[in-house]
Amino acid sequence: MATAPPPAAAAPAPAAPHDRRVLVSGFLFGCGVAASVIDLFVFHLGLQWHHFYDLSTTQVALTADAFFHAVGWAVTVWGLFLLADARRRAPLNWARWVGAVLAGVGAFQLLDGVLNHKVLGIHQIRYGVDLLPYDVAWIGAAVLLLLAGVLVVARTRPAAAGPAAPTRPAG
């Protein structure tokens, strides 16, 4: 992105809060995308593996699902506004943000695959098929995404973010 570095006269944003903003924004956006956007557009509308309501869930599971769904949209929106906020404060390392997004997608898919599908039994990935390969693929993909995200975040750690060097070079 053609983000102009702030002029030398402006005080650079403190590095640690800025880095935290970038990571929180990416993680929230990733969780939200996995919870609401991928679920709606890929599994409900695209593949049509998920149903509106499979009529088999308990009221508790239904309520839990409704909150997952509502919180998913909220963190998607907030993730994007936090990203915009981080960008206007200091130049953004996009690779680091994308790493946080990957970690968020993986973390949510893992939670969804283990807690929602297996423990609470809110819904299944697909109906009328042997679930084992689907569960293995779902949870395996979640772990891989989470690991990839964590790896990218670890490798893009800003050099000057440590307490020994509190100020980052301007520009």
Next chain:
Amino acid sequence: MSGHGHGTAAAGAPMSAWELLEVAAVLGLAAAAGGYLVAVLLARVRTPWPARRTIAWLTGLACAAVAVAGPLAAAARASFTAHTATHLLLGMVAPLLLVLGAPVTALLRALPVRGARAVSRVLRSPPVRVLTHPLAAAALVGGGLWLLYATPLLALSHASAAVHAAVHAHTLAAGYVLTAAVVGRDPDPHRASATVRTAAVVLVSATHAVLAKHLYGHPPAGVDTADARAGAQLMFYGGDAVDLVLLVLVAAGWYAAAGRRLVAAAPAAPSPQVAPSRRPYDDERAPARRHARRAARA
């Protein structure tokens, strides 16, 4: 007379309670449109009034009118799907547009000082403050929804014009109070934090989702399964769409306010990336900021 058979009254017969209700509702909405336009004309004497607010207010009233009178309202008494559409319009879409019209600001600017002080005293009073807390308003909306669909109230509201009117009035009023509490444009001396306002939207959105799926599995008395399922899905996705708009407006308001704080914190050499918000979130503070900027330039 029974609730069925209305609408088939012979020409020249006296109006049924249902017809009276529709006429009264449309007159009330027309009065709200006229009153707003008068207030805006008076308010414009002092400061310009953005046209988008007037458009939002009038469109909101039109949505409410479509929900309470005319073909959709008539269909809503027979079809659950049409009923859901009217409730989405009346309880979510109309309130959002009405709130964006900033009617309290128009009223405060139009009234003489003494009247404006009286209105603002009422708005600051403890009962109003409790009622307009986002979580209280969310409970009012969610509780009303469950009361309507999980009890015989829905059947009762189709049989009695008075109950029908009360349900509609509650739907519009509760929807307005909630929307104003989370994304209100009017001055709000006790506006809750963005976190609390987000939580209120999440709460209402989840209530909607649970209710929609409950109705999908358990159609209300007298509603056939296919109609209930279509209506439940409309409730779910339509409610989601409006809730998403509310979430974006809450976050955008926070973003604008945070931007103004950034500008205020670095007045000497503002970064070109930090542009002051185009649209002030809290109308009450906008004139003060304009004065401050003018004074800074002088």
